[in-house]
Amino acid sequence: MNEFTRYGIYMVPRGDLYATGSAWLGWDSAAGRVVRQPDLPDLPVPPRILTARPRKYGLHATVKPPFRLVEGETEPGLQDAMAAYCATRPSVTIPALTLRRISRFLALVPANPAEDLADLAADTVVAFEPFRAPLGAGELEKRRRSRLSERQEHLLQSFGYPYVMEQFHFHITLTGPLDSPVLDAVEKFLGVHFANHIGQPLAIDELALVGEDADGMFHLLHRYTLTG
Numbered sequence: 001m002n003e004f005t006r007y008g009i010y011m012v013p014r015g016d017l018y019a020t021g022s023a024w025l026g027w028d029s030a031a032g033r034v035v036r037q038p039d040l041p042d043l044p045v046p047p048r049i050l051t052a053r054p055r056k057y058g059l060h061a062t063v064k065p066p067f068r069l070v071e072g073e074t075e076p077g078l079q080d081a082m083a084a085y086c087a088t089r090p091s092v093t094i095p096a097l098t099l100r101r102i103s104r105f106l107a108l109v110p111a112n113p114a115e116d117l118a119d120l121a122a123d124t125v126v127a128f129e130p131f132r133a134p135l136g137a138g139e140l141e142k143r144r145r146s147r148l149s150e151r152q153e154h155l156l157q158s159f160g161y162p163y164v165m166e167q168f169h170f171h172i173t174l175t176g177p178l179d180s181p182v183l184d185a186v187e188k189f190l191g192v193h194f195a196n197h198i199g200q201p202l203a204i205d206e207l208a209l210v211g212e213d214a215d216g217m218f219h220l221l222h223r224y225t226l227t228g
Contacts, residue, residue: 004211004219007078007131008066009124012208012220013059013172017197021059024174024193025051029058029210030220043189044182053176054105056217058210061172063124065161066212067132075211078131079222082209085127086224091205092116094170099191099198104178106187107171108194117170117204124207125164135160 012018012029022028026037026048037047069078096111110117135143135156143156152162163169174190191198209221 004075004213004221006066006068006212007075007221008062008210008212008218009064009082009128010057010060010208010210010220011063011170011204011206012210012223013202017194017202018059020194020197021172021174024190025055025059027055027058027217029060029218032217032219040189044185045178050175050178050182050186054173056212057173058218058220059172060208060210060218061170063121063207064128065164066210066218067128067160069131070133073131075221078128079209081128081131082207082222082224085124086207086226086228088228089120089123089226090228091203091226092120093204094202096199097197097202099174099187099194100171101183101187102169102171104183105173106175106178106183106190107173108197109169109171111199114170118166118168120204121168121170122165125159129159132160 013021023035023038024047026035028035040047043050069075092114094110094114094117097108098111100107100109102109140156143162146162148156148162152167155164155167156162175186178186204226206223206225208223210218211221212218
């Protein structure tokens with residue numbers, strides 16, 4: 001049985017999007033196993049290098065970023081809280097996904113802002129704060145390397161992560177940071193690779209509890225249906 005160092009609350013898609021994305025990244029968090037990535041000689045860089053940074057998380061969109069459990073809280077207690085919380089929250093739907101550059105990496109994102117999705121993410125961050133252990137000095141310093149704004153610094157101190165609340169942007173990460181012209185070539189390829197999902201709606205009708213193992217790989221522990 002795995003012992004997990006951190007926990008997170010993610011949106012983990014199902015079906016073909018999950019299968020396609022997991023094969024692209026090379027990690028199936030639901031099965032907890034490595035997946036053979038496609039052999040794509042036309043790409044300028046092999047997929048194993050393109051996806052090295054996001055692979056360990058599996059295909060997902062972050063809702064509450066990974067956190068260590070505060071002393072006194074347990075995984076069963078967190079699971080019970082997840083079940084109770086998700087029973088009070090309604091599902092939301094992204095009308096259409098699109099492929100977009102976020103700085104130097106590529107991700108699937110909503111084609112247009114989704115206010116109800118932002119509300120769900122913000123409420124989830126707040127609801128599970130009692131389970132989050134404070135960040136250590138080294139963890140804070142690592143986050144501050146990104147040259148945070150005053151508001152982001154406040155969010156980091158309040159919630160352990162600078163990109164929550166109004167700074168939150170739903171995204172399903174597909175690559176690590178890339179330089180042009182590699183970025184251009186990979187963007188073109190992923191537009192074709194995920195063509196069946198681009199422009200299509202994505203229902204978010206459940207949240208997933210994930211755990212990080214000792215090797216840094218994330219495992220899907222349980223899905224909780226949003227039934228509020």
